[in-house]
Amino acid sequence: MPFDAPPDSRQVWLPTEFTSLIGLPGGLRYARWDGHSPFPSDPAAVEFYVPPLVQDLGVISRPLPRMTRLRAVQALSSGTDGLETWMRRMPGRVVLCNARGVHARSTAELALTLILASLRRIPEFTRDQDLGAWQPGTSASLYGRSVLVVGYGAVGSALDELLAPFGCAVTRVARTGRDSPRGPVHHVARLPRLVASADIVVLTTALTPETHHLFDAKLLSRARDGALLVNVARGAVVDTAALLTEVRDGRLTAALDVTDPEPLPAGHPLRETPGVLITPHVGAFTSAMWPRLEALVRRQLNRFASDEGLDNIVAY
Structure with missing residues (x-):
């Protein structure tokens, strides 16, 4: 990683997890920050900031005023609701x-793991194991069930x-309603009718003012008896x-990777x-995560160094 660029080069901050990032463009000066240590260089000189991958917005935003x-x-998460503010x-x-x-895939x-674990009573059997109990029983099956995916972006498509x-x-x-390779995508306005016929409801939508408490008491009451709600989006949905x-x-x-509040006290x-x-908001955290993030950051920095437009822009 080229840390020996001239002192007047454009400054870039990267997370400390990027220890072996190769193929970065020259002409930029790089520093790494873990979110807790003293700042590695003057924040006032930084032009491109890749925050640490943490859930605490206070950590991410600490150097921003300077x-x-x-x-x-370049956020390392898919959701950026706090950073947009x-x-x-x-x-x-x-x-x-x-x-x-x-x-998306992780x-x-x-x-899918949460769906199967809930239907097949894995938490219950795990507790029995801890207690030394042996209590066989019949579980629900995922085969042939009706699944409603709310938020049909990259995650929803991968789950499909x-x-x-x-x-x-x-x-x-x-x-927005549209066609997809796997079938029609319905407009969110149809959600109250569609939720009533689903055995499993999976939330993969972004958190926006429109989706905050989207599943409120009224909409939840329309879900069919015995339905499973899975949330891998944001808790406040x-x-x-x-x-x-x-x-x-x-x-x-319910099977929840995200909660409101979070962390759950x-x-x-x-x-x-x-x-x-x-589960404690671990949907993205797999062994495949860092190579994919490194590829994204490498691509974005090469575009930045060449004064090309960046990908995945969500706000200005």
């Missing part, structure tokens, strides 16, 4: 890019592919209090409610 020459931020506060024009598509893989061998009847919903009411009554079950009712499976 980055007066900043031109581009920061971009509006920055002086001048700052381009914000996300990691759209990089985490997140879809976890969504993974569901194909199970013979599921997949219904797709997005902000679901009204937590409304979801708690449904799962406590045993009418719905110890003793929170969601942790203690039967029929709820929770």
